[in-house]
Structures are given as C-alpha cells and as structure tokens.
Amino acid sequence: MREGLIRRVSEDPPIVAVDLREAEDADLLEISRGMGLALSLPEMKAIKEKFGRPLTDVELQTFGQTWSEHCIHKTFRGVVETESGAVEGLLKTYIARATRELDRPWCFSVFEDNAGLVDFDNGHVIAAKVETHNHPSAIEPFGGAATGVGGVIRDILGVWGEPIAVSDVLCFGPLDIGYSELVPGIKHPRYIYKGVVAGVGSYGNNMGIPNVSGAIIFDRNYTGNVVVYCGCFGILPKRSYIRQTMEGDLAVLVGGRTGRDGIHGVTFASTDLPEESEGLRSAVQIPNPLVEERLRRAVIRVRDGRLASGITDLGGGGISCATGEMASRSGLGLIVNLDNVKLKEGGVAPWEIWVSESQERMLFSVPSRNLENTSRIFEDEELEWCVLGSFNSTKRLKATYRGATVCDLGLDFLYSPPRIKRRAVRVETAPRPLMLEEPEDLASEILSLLSDPNVGSREGVVRTYDHEVRGATVVKPVQGESGSHNDAGVIKPLKDSWVGVVISCGINPFYPDPYWMAACSLEEALRNNVAVGGRRIAILDNFVWGNPEREDRIGSLLRACEACYDFAKAFGTPFISGKDSLYNESPMGPVRPTLLITGVGIIPDVRKAVTSNLKAAGDPIYLLGTTKEEVCGSAYLRSKGVEGGDWPRVDPSVSKRVMNALTKAIDLGIVAACHDLSDGGLGAAASEMVIGSEEGIFLDLGRGLMSTSRNDFAVFSESAGRFLVEVRSGSEETFEATFEGLPVRHVGEVLREGALRIQDLKGREHVLEKADLLRSWRGD
Amino acid sequence: MMFLVKAEVGLKRGHFDPEGDVVAKSLRDLGFSVGSVRVSKAYTIEVDARDAAEAKALAEEMCRKLLANPTKDDFMVEVLLIEGRTD
C-alpha cells in the first residue's frame, strides 16, 4: 500500500486516520483486509466517493460493521442476477412477500425488530427469534454455543419480551470420524459436540429458561462447518411494546463491561472460516449468564415501570450498531461519549470500544426525567450501567473520546449501503437410479436404523437441558421413563389463560434438490406443530449456506427461497422473522445448504395437547398420508451409504387438509396419541411410540396407502405429510368422517404387550420386542 | 510405567474470568482483603509412558486435543512423580 494513506493521529488514545481520497483500488482492498473490515471494492469506493476528508479508524470500522452481511443482510437485500432476469432482494421477493400477501391480522410485528411478534391471549404477544452461532462455535464450542443462546435471549429482551423457552438445532460431523480425516484448524466433531451441547445447556439452565425443542444431525459435511441454531421465545403485554425514542432521551448502556472480546465477530461471520482460526483469539466470547439473568430482571422491571422509550440488544457490531440502529429507526441522531463506557481492561482503543461484541449488554433510551428510577433498578439488580450520550435531531452518529470527535457519520448514508449484486446459476438436480436390493429381514433393518445416530434417542442430550424450569412446560421434548420423543414443545405462559404456545422445527438438509429440501423442512415444522395440537402457525427461516459470492451457492439459495414463498403461501403460514448465515465454508468445503424452519403455533387449551406415547390397548391406529418411493436422502439410505432414488415432495393441497382435519380431531378429543413421520419414516415413528409406552403396536402395511411394493420403502420412506395416530376406540367413525376424502387408513391397533408387530406387504409378520427397540434406539 | 501428571488449564490472561470475579467478591464479603482471583482446572492424570519426558509430552497433547482450547486457554503440565516413587 502506498505511504501516507494511513496516519496515526494520536498515540494515546490510539487513533488512526485513513485517507481514501488518493487510494487506488488495490489500496482500498488492502485497507479493508488490513483493518478487518470485510468490505468489497464497490463498498470501499462508495465510502471513498462520499467523503472529502480522511476517515478515522472508528468511522471505517463503523462501515465495516454496519455494512456487514450479518448486520444488513446484503445478500438477502441485494440483487440476484439469473439467466431469467434479476431478483430484487430475496427477502423482499420471497420471504416477506409471502407474509405481506397472506396479510394475517395476528402478525403484530414482522421482520422489523429483534424478534417477530404475533398475537397471543389476554392482550399479550409472543416474540420469537432464531439465530445461528456457527463460526464462534467452531472456534470455541462451549463459549460459542453458550453465547449463541445468550445472544438470542437478548433478542427477546430487546423487544421487551420475558423469555419463556429456548430451542437449539445442531449439526455436527460424525462423532467417530478419524483424526486423519480432519484438516488442520478443524476440531474433532466429538470435541465440538461436547462443548456445544454443554454450552447450550449451561446458558439456558443458568438463565432458567426451559429448552423445549430442537434437533441434532450428524453428517460428514458438517465436520468442517458445525451448525448451531439457537432460538428463544418470549411473551409480553402488547402495550409494553414501546419504541418511541425521542430527541433528548438518554442512551443508557447496561450490563457486562466492554472489552476486547468478540471484536470483529461480525465481519468474521461474513467471510470464510480461515484455516488459522486459532489466531482469532479476540473473536472468542466468554459467556457470563449470571449477568444476563440480572439483565432479564432489570429489563422486565424497567418495562413494567414504563420508564424507557426504547430498547435494543447489543449483538453484532456492538455499541456502533445498537446506537446507530436505535437512532436511525426513530429518525434521530446521537452523540456518544466513549469515555463513559465501563471497560474490562485498560488500553482498549476507541474503535475497539465502539465495535466490541462483549456479551450481556443492553441499550435503553430513557427520557432524562426517568433516569433516576431506571438506574435505581439497575443498581438493585447489581448491574453496571452508564449514560452513553443523548439522542438529537441531527440524524448523525457521532462519538467522542477524550474530547476528540472520533466518529461523525450521517445515518442516511450509513444505512443505505450500495446494493450488491450476486450472480446465480441454476443447478439442476435430477433423480438418479437407485441400486439397492430389498432386504429380507425387516426387523433387523429397523433395529439397525434405530441405532443410527441420526435417528436414535436424544435423551442423553435433552436431559442435560432443563425443560421444566419456570413450571410452565406442558408437552416435554422427551417424556416418560424411556425418554421417548414428542414432536413439539408446549408452554403455558400465562397464569390466567389455558392457551399454549407450540414450538416445533423442521430441517431436512439431505434432500438434494434445494427447492424440495426447503419445502420438506417447512412442511415438517408445521407437521410437528400440528401433531401436538398447534395451529395458526407462524414460521421463522434460518438459512445456513456457503459463500454467496459463488454462483452455485446463490443458485441453490434462490431455489430454497422460492420454495419458502410457495409453501408459506400454500399453507397460509407467514414468516415473521429469520436470519441468514452465509459464508459457511471451511478448508473442508462449503456447508451443505441447510434451512431450518421453526414453527410457533398456539393451542387453545393446553389440556388437549397430544403426546406421542400410546394410551390404551385396543385403540385403532391410523396412518395419515400416502407413502411413496421417496427414499433419496432418507435416514435409511444414508445409514447404508447409498445414494439415488427420488426425494420427498410436498403436496400442500392434500397435506394442508390433512393437518386441518387432524386439528379438528384433536379438538374433538378423539386423538389419543400422534407422532409425525420424519427421519426413519414409519418404522422409526412406530418404534418411538412403542418405546414411550407400556403398550405396543400392530401395523398391517398392506392396509396403508402405499405406492410401493417394497417393504423397506413402505417402512423407511420419508414421504411428507404423514402422521401415525392412535384414535380413541369407539371414535373411529367420527375420525374417519373428519378425514372424508383424504388419504387416511386404519392400519392397525394398540397391543397390550410392549412390542411392534408388522405385517408386511407380502403378509409376513415381523416382531420387535420393546426391550430390543429400546436398546437399539438408546445405543446401550 | 505409570506417571502421575498434573495438567492445569485456565483462561488466557486478557480474558475476563466470570468465576474468578464472583469468588473475589465473595471472599471480600467474608472479610478477606483480596485482589483479583483466577480459576483454573487441574487434572491429575495417571499416564502410561516410557519416561517422564514422554509423559509430559502426552499430557500436553491431551491438553491440546481435549482439556484445553488453545484459542482461549493456557495450560501447564508438570510430572508429579513416577507411580510408586515420590522422588
């Protein structure tokens, strides 16, 4: 780089001025890289053209943070050029459009704030948010996952929500992978797994928020790119949702001290995972849930005292982004005095204070007359706080440090970064022939699939998360002495209302066509929700993809987004929030495109919620939905290491009617037990129901709606839209009438003895004792 | 031969130690006059090795692979004694 572009303005405090005016393209890129800004050439040029003066390092870092993928979703808001024309923003064109067109009156606030908000009962709203914390978890599994949970909890606090539940969905490499297969810089999946699970559990348990939903997936692809999704759900009185920061209000920072930790977390999440991640020490965040627990108390007390005019959390970009966003959303400006920030250590440069992502901090805007009462609450809760500065009408973000102005930027420019363009190529995926003999021994196939890490019991993990704390959990993630699985968590958040919140997820990264992969994930989230009694479901999307600068990655992203629109519309389920995490690439390659859909439904009376364990011998068993030869990417084929065949597709015209009828049957009280069919298909679902019960199941495959003549496909197909239902005996007619014209068949009975008996398509019987099912499933 | 090795793993300097902070405050509350406190974990491990040098090297590898995260932790390994002998 040429001399003179970067100049030290002052040694102490360390401030640097960067003069972009004379900088050539190569210089611009080098400055971006050297300062860790992760800005592209067009972005650097836009800054260069805007300013007729040198910029301070504080200012350039502000751009680096605010214009990062994480903060502003540049790919999702940018233009995607395809062979068949340009798409003006994936978010606008697909995700938000579905919501806008569905126009549900119960959507209270969508895509706007830290979390999506939907109406609940008694004048309350439910807040929901799901985040990813992949890169930090790859570097420091415990701290990365724990601060992932901590961060998403603050998203809920950041809309004045009282957290009522958390969730986590985790994707790891195979735990038994050999060390020799790892690449330097990549930690062994076993190490990552232990740390991530411990981190998720530790933070949620410490905060006293029950973990009621999640999933765990193992695949070689995630060895280099661990995926950690953390969700949080909260409740608040509608009238407590206050966002009216005014000129003259004070910006008050509360919570943990600010230090060098988490610096450049944001820009770091916007580039590929570098090989030498060991050097990124400052990207490591040390969780301190004890402070966040006190923050939670303070937020609720300030809320209920109606003392503050606004709130937001400090996440990516730290103080710079939180203050900038709060001012910008209210059409205001702000002046911050960085001297007031309480620091963990000495010698922190002003730009570091400005962008540090130290955890457990919140920002309030407080009318000055309320400062005394507000600060008394903070002190009561043993929290440190400071006034950062005050809001004004300048629409500028200004910061001073030791008397010098170190940042002075117009918010309008800051919040309208140049739109980026991405190019997409359509990647065609066509089914390939499947070479697999039909096995003879169905029973041993079922047992071996149950012991597959992707199908087996999650009890060993789920029980390390408290799912009962707060005393409001109705349907538990695992249940009974054998820890069988339910499909969704149900929480009863209000003392004086029987209405419950139903939390579910859907994730199917193994179906090779991104469109159908997304469709199936969405449908599975709904299916899991409906299975326990949920309805009026709002959904959240979380994309984990590779480098969006690569045309194939963006091509599959586009297809997944198309499916999101199509199926959200078809099912009538609006997106209310979401997030994308791009640049998930490691020396071992790009992440497998992974879409998580989270469903948030309601149930009018939690006492009618349905669990998956069998209730009474003699009850009829019904199979809802059609079983097709859709096995590509299924747990069955993956466990055999076989590829090929067709993958599941979703037919919303049938699936939606089946779900609606099921909801009706649940409300009639005639559904005794229900389980959705997902990984491992009918075989896994029926086994899990037996595992959770004293009773057993008899299934006659020939009585089901099967468009296959192969027993293994009948039992392991992962066709969408299916449920296995125990109906209260005597209610068969009502049940069948409810499903008039739909693909529903009476396929068996609940047995007195704990066993799974399957009569196959050729009339042979296969018997699996509960003890054997349990042993395989639990892997003991 | 069995060696007894102690591996101590703690946060690198510069990282704030929430546990140490709580301990320091609690000690002050009990009337002690203390400055900062840092908390680390010590693993006392029986290691099968040919000699003390190998035992130490093995323990260091255990730290790198499992007990510590070099990104945030420092570790220190010390061979305590050869099993059965205390010299």
Next chain:
Amino acid sequence: MMFLVKAEVGLKRGHFDPEGDVVAKSLRDLGFSVGSVRVSKAYTIEVDARDAAEAKALAEEMCRKLLANPTKDDFMVEVLLIEGRTD
C-alpha cells in the same frame, strides 16, 4: 503487600470423581493410555498480607470458609510469589 497464592481444592481420597471419570474415558477414546483422572479447581488469588506465612494462613482460611466443603474436599495452599517479584 500483595502475594499471589494458589489454593487447590479437590476431592478427598476415596471420593468418587464423576468428572474425572468422564475425562478418563474421553482420553481413552482418543487413544491415550491413562489410568484414573482426578479433577480439582485451582484458585489463584492476590492476597494482601504482611508476609508469606500470613498469606498462606489467610488462603487456608478462605478454603475452610468458602472454597472447600469439608465433607468432600481437601485443599492445598501454596504461595507463588510476592507481587512484583518472581523469586
């Protein structure tokens, strides 16, 4: 004067150490040949005292009053150095 004191608190002999047990198993999974593993906590404390002997006595009292529970824990205190000096 500030002294740096290390107080190590661990399970008494004969007490089962679940954490150590898990660590030992994980180490064996990784291919290490280890016997038993015991885990303890080490507190590195800046103590204000007149001399090293007092610093040590104070740290022992901290163990008795807070850091150790006599039902299960043993502790061991060592004065590391006088602040500012490393001899």
Next chain:
Amino acid sequence: MDLRKARACILRVGGTNCDAEVRVALEELGLRSDVLHMNWLEKGRLSEYQLLVFPGGFSYGDYVRAGAVWGKKVLTRIRRDLERFVEDGRLVMGICNGFQVLVEAGVLPGGDGSFSTTPRAVLANNKSAKYECRWVFLRGEGSQTPFARRVGNGETLRVPVGHGEGRFLSESEGVLQELIRSNRVVFRYSRPSGEPAKGAYPFNPNGSSYDIAAICNRDGNVMGMMPHPERAFFGWQAVGYGGPQGPADGRKIFEGIIDYIMEL
C-alpha cells in the same frame, strides 16, 4: 392463624430463577408471597413472614460449588434473623439450589445447637457427571415435618428434578445414621413401586447416599429437597406423568405448609 394474614418470603439473589413458579404455587393455595432480593431484606424484616423459601436456580452462577456463595452470604447478611426465624418454629424451605444453600450455610442438617459452623454435608456433582432433568419417584419416609404432613409413610410422589449437583453426602456415616434414626430423611428416591432406589440409576438420579432427596432439621421446620414440587403442582405440568387432569403430586408438599400455618 388466618391464612389471609400469613405471608411467605421467597428470597432471590443474582442467578436465582425458580422464584416465580414457587410464588404461583403458594398463591394458588391462598398464601400471599413476596419475592425479595436478599439485599433488600432489612434487619428484622423476616419476622413479618411465616414461611421463607430459598428457591432453585444458579445463584452466583453456582461458581465454587452449587449454593456455596449464596450459603456464605446468608451467614454474613442474615444469620441472626434466620436463626431466630427457625427457633420461632417458622418454616424454611430450600428447593434444589435452595437446598444446596441451606447445606452450605450449615442450616441443614444443622449442628447440635441450630446451625453448624461448617457444612456437615454436601450436594456433590451427580454420579452421571451430567445435569439431569427428569421426573423421579419420591417415597415419603414418615418424617414428622409439616412439609410431609400430607404424604403417607411409603407413599410415592412423582416430581421432576433438574440439577447437576444433587448427590447428597454427609460428613460421616455417623451423621447419616443420625439423620435416619431421628427420622429426618423426608424423601428418598424410589422405584415406581415405592421400593427405595438403592442407588440404581435413573431412579436415584444423582447417586445420593441412602437415596436421599430431602432432609429436615431437628425440629422439622426446615426442609431442603432437590426435586421441584412447584413443577408438579398443576395437572397440566404433569403431562406424561399422571396429568393433565387433577392436581399433581408436588402440591401435597405445599398443602402441608398451608395446614401448618393455619394451625399456628
């Protein structure tokens, strides 16, 4: 006394997180309850209450040992008031982290006088080395404490636990024998049949000696328990474990408290 005049104090410090649901349970039975940060408990204020609860959570992050830091703080801040409260025959209940606090403070099992100067027991980390969130069976041991008044000798209750450090160990075999002899073991972990778990996992979820889940002091007015009765109070909390119709088992423990207060 008239229940409408009685009041419960639920204490909290940083990291406490089960105060709200305990309050819901008590208020459901008609006992007004205040949740108070221990810092706000001025001298003498305790005497306004008939019941003091140390609820669950992760006080002070459970650093050092679960309950240790709060336990010592209890001694430096409210020792005298608490001693008087206990001597007066008022009720003190520690649930989960609260039990750990009472043990670390020397309140339970207690000494010859009232509190012991050093803890005489510990809730060590679970034998499984994991946090365990699961429903267990508790067997009433016929202890003469108000907390178990509604629970028959040998009757089982189904209640969840959620803890990583719940393995009860006593200072010596003598202390344990004394607890048993003086009928101060209130609940033991058991099998569904009511047989004591005899250490078998997961019936005994943590490896507690003598399957101890709850103990009380000499006079029976202080009880600590690892399981969470407030999470098994309403039938709908016990879906899959006897619910959702009718009350759940943990309610009996709170009802015992109410009976006692009404007789005061």
